Amino acid sequence: MLLEPMRPELRPWLVILALVATTCGPTGAGSRHPTFPDGGLLAGAAPVPAASFGAFRGTWTVGPGADAFGDVVAAGSTASTTGGAGGAGGAGGAGGAGGTGGAGGTGTASTAGTVSLFAARNEAYVVLRAGCLAGGTELVLEGYWRYAASSDTGLVRLFVGPPDAARALCEGSAPATALSLDGAYGEGADLPDAPLALAYRSPPKEEPGRTFHVVAHRGGCRTSDDCGASENSLEVLRLAESLGADAVEVDVRLTADGVPILYHDDDFSSRLVVGEYCRGPVEAFTFAHVRALCRLRFGEEIPTLEAAMRTMVEETTLRGLWLDVKRAAAVAPAAELARKYMDLAAAAGRHASIVTGLGERDVFDAYVGAGLVGSARCLTELEPEDVHAADCRIFAPRWTRGPMPETVQALQAEGRIVAFWTLDEMDFIDAFLREAVPNALLTNRPGLVFHRFAMLGTLPPPAPEP
Amino acid sequence: MSPPATTPALAAVIALSLPALARAEGPSRSALELRALAGYGGMVAPSVSHEHELYASNGGAMLSATLLYRSTLPLSPFVELGYAELYASRERVDTAELGALDAESSLATVSFVGGPALDLGLFRVRGGIGLYRLLVESTVLGVTLHTAENDLGWFASVGGDVYRTERFRLGLELRALLVSEAGTACLGVGLTAAGDPLVW
DSSP states (O other), rough: TTTTTOOOGGGGHHHHHHHHHHOOOOOOOOOOOOOOOOGGGGGOBBBBEEGGGGOOOOOEOOTHHHHHHOSSSEEEEBBTTTSSSBSSSSSSOSSSHHHHHHHSSSOOOSSOOOEEEEGGGEEEEEEEEEEGGGTEEEEEEEEEEETTTSSSSEEEEEEEESHHHHHHHTTTTTOOOEEEEEEEEEEETTTTOOEEEEEEOOOOOTTTTTEEEEEEGGGOGGGGSSSSOOSSSSSHHHHHHHGGEEEEEEEEETTTHHHHHHHHHSSEEETTOOTTTTEEEEEEESSHHHHHHOEETOOOOBBBHHHHHHHHHOOOOOEEEEEOOOSSGHHHHOOOOHHHHHHHHHHHTOEEEEEEEEOOOOHHHHHHHHHEEEEEESESSSOOOHHHHHTOEEEBBBGGOOOOHHHHHHHHHHOEEEEEOOOOOOOHHHHHHHHHHOOOESSOOOHHHHHHHHHHHHOOOOOOOO | OOOOOOHHHHHHHHHHHHHHHOOOOOOSSSSEEEEEEEEEEEEEEEOSOOGEEEEEOOOOOEEEEEEEEEEESSSEEEEEEEEEEEEEEEEEEEEEETTEEEEEEEEEEEOOOEEEEETTTTTEEEEEEEEEEEEEEETTTEEEEEEEEEEEEEEEEEEEEEEEOSSSEEEEEEEEEEEETTEEEHHHHHHHHEEEEEEE
């Protein structure tokens, strides 16, 4: 034994070592959303037709539960048809009497759809999945609620009423009467027991050719916001629509061997990745090293840009992808991939705008220098003159420059789009919606922007899709 | 009123230390002390993916050189330059794009920390804060990556002398490193040799 020859005075070291050992350890992962035991009622439910999800879109008045979610929430929906084309998410729903019940879906049965509720109070959002019960006479929504600015979360279960409306939605037809939702929400993993009831209030603001885009930052949400997936992951891209976005921004970097990947920071660090060997400048790592050594904070692979585009086009109904290109060397490969996947989306009958973001002067110069002007779609954060110089369809100024209503109107009159970044505070969101009437806002709080636009936003002038 | 709660372990430390404290003599002169440590340390709960490991070695050599100013005051400031091998492994990871990848990797740290030391009889307790540079070397598909990350970290140690002359001491030390920004913790033990090149 190593300690046998030691003097008696040395024995306390063993005790001290034990004390020290109990105080050291790695940091843990973030919280996750609760789920119903054994899958809840949805485990035995029949799928809801994709076309029915649009009926939930619009605003809803909250009765019981308003203390947690506010008096009015805005609702969005997605409905990806498994193996099919298109979803109902972007189409105008109308849950009110005589509404169309949504459009744009194929009618193929789907359980992949979501109904999301967005509130200003507590920046709350609710993500629900739907299922038909009792032979299609009842429609239940189950999922979780979350306060975006905290880790508070819990379960939600709502039943769609009245019964004839629920039956109609389960059959894939438009309900003849206004929808209502009755149920409860709970705290943490506890089963819901606090009453929650909502009544349909108004349809969404949508007109042909006039669209306001909620653009989610870093693929859907930041890792620090813990929305259920790491930022810039394929998983968060799949979540983004249920969080309120219809477009997302992702960060593009190149590995040492020239593979475009999604990652925000200059360096791999424990802020965004796990893996004891995954440290240091991103550009120092080959793609093989990235694959072998690195995982995102919640365990996902760091995606290639190509995988992200494929996921966006094939697995979501997102309408836009903003590539925030972090290095000049990544501009040409990013623009090339954007062209390829926009063509693939168009061939599949799916609209997907993928724009190359030119946020820094060297990136802008690389874009122009590579002869991409006119052959790719771009967005610049620099100056309005640069929008014209590079023939970009989108001008994306930082919010600190103010709403700039005259600049916004001038660019919109040219058929261009203006998107401000990055707005997360309600007062500022409201001010920009009112004063600038932009085409899009980039945000870490897509649900809040969704809600604020539904409440007080004005549709921007008609513009071609970017 | 009930007495304050004291863990049995802490009580044991205090009880075993009392004889040493009773014999201790306070320093009577100021001195610059140089202390070198050579030992062995390893990580606490490394966040490597053990499921892919073909081979792993937690820990390795731990070396340091400490410069401490000792005076008649109870606390003595010190600065320390350290090196510790933390982890080495060979992993095989299946990837969709590149198939199975073998990665031969190692992690070490070079640190520069400073803080106060407190002499308690035969024992010396030190705590500090400083810069940790985590060094990564990894070979995948024949390409070797050398990269590094600078982090804020903490240091704590408990040591004591087992042999002592007026100007030279041999001892043992237990130490804990916590690279807080990286979520990396390490424990080590080593032999120390110290001398006072300057006494006044």
